[in-house]
Structures are given as C-alpha cells and as structure tokens.
Amino acid sequence: LDVPExxxxxxxxxxxxxxxVGPAAQKILEAAADATGREINWMRVYxxxxxxxxxxxxxxxxxxxxxxxxxxxxxxxxxxxxxxxFRSLNVALRQTLDLxxxxxxxxxxxxxxxxxxxxxxMDMVTFRENTEDVYAGIEWEAGxxxxxxxxxxxxxxxxxxxxIHEGPVGIGIKPITEKGSKRLVREAIDYALEHDRDKVxxxxxxxxxxxxxxQFSEWGMEVADEEYPDDEVFAAPDSLWETQEDIDIPEGxxxxxxxxxxxxxxxxxxxxxxxxxMAMPNLNGDYLSDAxxxxxxxxGIAPGANFGEARCLAEPVHGSAPKRAGQDQANPTAxxxxxxxxxxxxxxxDAAQLVKDAVEETISSGKVTYDLERNLEDAEKLSTTEFSDxxxx
Ligand code: NAD
Numbered sequence: 223l224d225v226p227e228x229x230x231x232x233x234x235x236x237x238x239x240x241x242x243v244g245p246a247a248q249k250i251l252e253a254a255a256d257a258t259g260r261e262i263n264w265m266r267v268y269x270x271x272x273x274x275x276x277x278x279x280x281x282x283x284x285x286x287x288x289x290x291x292x293x294x295x296x297x298x299x300x301x302x303x304x305x306x307x308f309r310s311l312n313v314a315l316r317q318t319l320d321l322x323x324x325x326x327x328x329x330x331x332x333x334x335x336x337x338x339x340x341x342x343x344m345d346m347v348t349f350r351e352n353t354e355d356v357y358a359g360i361e362w363e364a365g366x367x368x369x370x371x372x373x374x375x376x377x378x379x380x381x382x383x384x385x386i387h388e389g390p391v392g393i394g395i396k397p398i399t400e401k402g403s404k405r406l407v408r409e410a411i412d413y414a415l416e417h418d419r420d421k422v423x424x425x426x427x428x429x430x431x432x433x434x435x436x437q438f439s440e441w442g443m444e445v446a447d448e449e450y451p452d453d454e455v456f457a458a459p460d461s462l463w464e465t466q467e468d469i470d471i472p473e474g475x476x477x478x479x480x481x482x483x484x485x486x487x488x489x490x491x492x493x494x495x496x497x498x499x500m501a502m503p504n505l506n507g508d509y510l511s512d513a514x515x516x517x518x519x520x521x522g523i524a525p526g527a528n529f530g531e532a533r534c535l536a537e538p539v540h541g542s543a544p545k546r547a548g549q550d551q552a553n554p555t556a557x558x559x560x561x562x563x564x565x566x567x568x569x570x571x572d573a574a575q576l577v578k579d580a581v582e583e584t585i586s587s588g589k590v591t592y593d594l595e596r597n598l599e600d601a602e603k604l605s606t607t608e609f610s611d612x613x614x615x
Contacts, residue, residue, distance in 0.1 A: 258576065265288055344517055355396050424478065
C-alpha cells in the first residue's frame with residue numbers, strides 16, 4: 223500500500239502487558255524508520271481499559287475512524303470486560319473495519335528455545351478468516367425463551383434428540399459464507415504466488431460440519447480451479463486423505479490442497495517442512511496459530527496482522543496476559559514483529575529487515591525476556607525495556 227512519506231500511524235498500546243510491550247515495540251519500530259530515513263507520526267488512540275478511563279467507553283469512534291482514515295495501524299492486546307454486552311473488543315474491531323484476513327507467519331528466530339527437533343524448518347503462514355464462523359456470536363443462552371424456540375426447531379427439523387440431550391441447552395450457529403471463504407482463499411493464493419511459496423493448504427473440519435467447513439473447502443477449491451490459469455494454480459487430487467509429497471509442483475506454480483483440522487495439528491508438528499501457506503475458517507485459525515507459535519518459542523514472539531481492502535491492523539497473536547501486566551517483564555518481540563508485517567505492507571522492506579535482524583541478533587546473543595530465558599541455559603534475563611533498548615542499539 224502506498225502511504226505518505228511520513229505517514230500518520232495510529233497505535234493502541236493495549237491492556238495488561240500491552241502497557242509494557244506497546245511503548246517498547248513502538249521505540250524499536252521508530253528507530254528502524256529513523257535509521258532508514260523515514261519518520262512515523264504516531265497517533266496514540268485508545269481502546270479497552272485506557273479508553274474506558276479516558277472516554278468512558280470501550281471502543282471510541284475516534285479510534286475506529288483513525289484506523290479507517292489512515293489505513294495502517296498497530297495494536298497491542300485488549301482485555302474484554304466480562305458482561306460488556308459484546309463478545310470481544312478485538313472481534314468488534316476486526317468486524318467493524320471488515321479486516322477479513324488474519325495473517326500469522328510462523329518462522330524460527332535463531333537462538334530461540336523450541337520443543338522441536340528441527341525448528342528451523344518451520345516457515346508457515348496461516349490465513350485465518352476473521353469475520354465469521356463461531357465468532358459471529360450467534361448464540362442462545364440456556365434457560366431463555368429464545369433458546370427453547372430454537373430447540374423446538376432443531377428437534378423437529380434437524381433430528382436433535384431431546385430424550386438423549388434432556389435438560390438445559392445452549393445453542394450456537396456458525397455462518398460460513400461463499401464471499402468470506404473465497405476472498406480469504408484468494409488472499410492466501412495471491413500471497414503464495416507473490417512470495418514464491420508453492421502450496422496452500424485449506425484446513426477444515428468438513429467431515430463433520432459439511433455445510434459450513436466442508437463448503438469452505440469446496441469454495442476454496444473453486445477459487446483455485448476457476449480464477450487462475452492451470453499452470454499457475456492447481457487443485458491437488460484427493461488431498462484430504464493422501465499426503466502429497468509425490469506431486470511435483472512446477473516452478474512458480476501453487477498447489478492448493480486440503481487437510482482435516484485435527485490431523486493437521488499433528489502433521490504440522492511431525493512434517494513441518496511440508497507445509498507452507500494455510501487458509502482456514504476463524505476458529506481453526508485461532509487454535510492452529512497458537513499451536514504453531516508454541517513450536518517456535520511461544521506467544522511472546524508470535525506476530526500477526528489483520529488485513530482488509532487496502533487496510534492493515536498489525537496485532538500480535540497473544541493476549542493481555544494479566545498476570546504479567548505492568549511488571550516490565552513481557553516480551554515485546556511479538557508486537558514488534560507484527561510491526562514488521564505492517565512495514566512490509568507499506569513497502570518499507572529495508573526497515574522491516576532491519577527490525578528482524580536486530581531482534582534475532584539480540585535473542586541469539588542470549589539477551590532475552592523471562593519467557594525465553596527460563597528455557598535457555600546461560601541466557602541473560604532482560605526486562606521489557608532493557609530488551610527493547612538492546613534491540614534499538
Ligand atoms: P494470553 O496470550 O494473554 O496469555 C497466555 C500466556 O502466554 C501468558 O500467561 C504468558 O505466560 C504468555 N504470554 C503471552 N504473551 C506474552 C508475551 N508478550 N511475553 C511473555 N509471555 C507471554 O492469553 P489468555 O491468558 O488466554 O488471555 C488473557 C486476556 O487476553 C483475555 O482477556 C483474552 O480475551 C485477551 N486476548 C486478547 C487478544 C487480542 O487482543 N488480540 C488475543 C488473545 C487473548
């Protein structure tokens with residue numbers, strides 16, 4: 223995305239550890255912009271706890287408008303207060319701005335402790351659908367009149383047997399649309415083509431949820447079949463049950479295959495080098511990207527970003543980790559590397575590379591925050607601020 227030379231970038235530091243990692247990541251990103259001859263005009267905006275203190279509301283219009291206007295923004299984690307009338311502030315933000323693709327790269331940084339034998343083989347990017355699935359929040363609470371009406375419907379028309387499932391019931395619906403599925407898969411394929419990746423794996427649970435997850439995969443395969451030349455993108459035959467290592471993917475082409483989500487969590491760990499770009503409905507993406515993050519050192523270093531039509535909101539995978547909040551302990555790497563995705567998006571490749579190199583050099587020299595230090599021998603434990611200062615240096 224083209225942005226002005228000295229862009230205004232809205233930033234939400236966030237709740238909990240966001241108060242620690244927000245300023246720390248900001249400092250690193252600013253230093254990289256400075257070192258590559260640019261200037262960021264940060265615009266502090268508020269959501270969550272800090273917005274409640276300042277504006278007495280969780281998600282002020284000013285914040286949403288700023289992200290809408292400036293198109294590129296970065297945020298730390300937000301805590302959703304219990305009983306706030308909506309499920310999650312993060313979900314509200316992604317839905318309001320129609321940020322439909324949540325992209326989470328998982329790659330290994332030298333020096334990070336990992337439970338894997340060959341963590342350096344890990345280099346995957348998950349595309350998680352961001353606006354539908356169970357996150358649409360269509361649910362009825364047990365004991366209400368509404369749930370009883372829905373129950374009547376599912377009992378009469380869908381064979382839900384109340385003699386087996388007697389007593390109170392909570393019911394939820396998950397919508398998966400053709401538009402939502404296709405635009406997500408299209409993004410994943412385009413990304414694979416642009417970044418010389420040769421495979422896109424659709425991850426779903428269509429054997430059980432045929433009309434939602436199964437349909438997601440069918441729509442995804444339609445995109446692969448119908449929207450690209452055959453020598454550029456092709457759908458793998460029978461990929462649900464067979465492994466595809468024997469198929470030769472021509473240079474520059476992308477193969478689209480599908481896997482069941484439960485099996486995928488196993489394959490991802492046993493055959494890490496076989497996977498590349500993955501596209502999936504919302505909930506699968508939530509689970510899978512956390513698990514992938516654990517393989518390369520944990521949530522403290524797992525970055526992400528939400529993308530919509532000409533819009534990017536960078537955001538780490540992790541939440542506000544309340545136990546560690548305000549103690550200057552948390553790892554700012556995940557938020558910092560989310561900023562790298564934002565830099566990539568606006569074409570600041572040199573600044574992005576500089577940040578990645580500086581973070582990696584700091585970690586591989588054994589200077590790390592508590593989350594990595596506890597799994598490393600001879601490492602030096604730094605506070606959030608010390609880590610950030612070392613990366614800047
Ligand atoms: P979490 O990601 O906040 O924390 C899980 C654990 O991971 C922490 O206890 C900590 O040990 C570790 N961790 C996470 N980030 C770390 C970091 N930067 N450095 C070091 N260690 C880190 O998940 P949770 O405890 O399930 O959720 C806490 C709150 O965050 C909840 O209110 C949840 O709704 C919210 N949340 C927000 C987002 C978001 O803003 N996008 C995402 C997930 C959870």
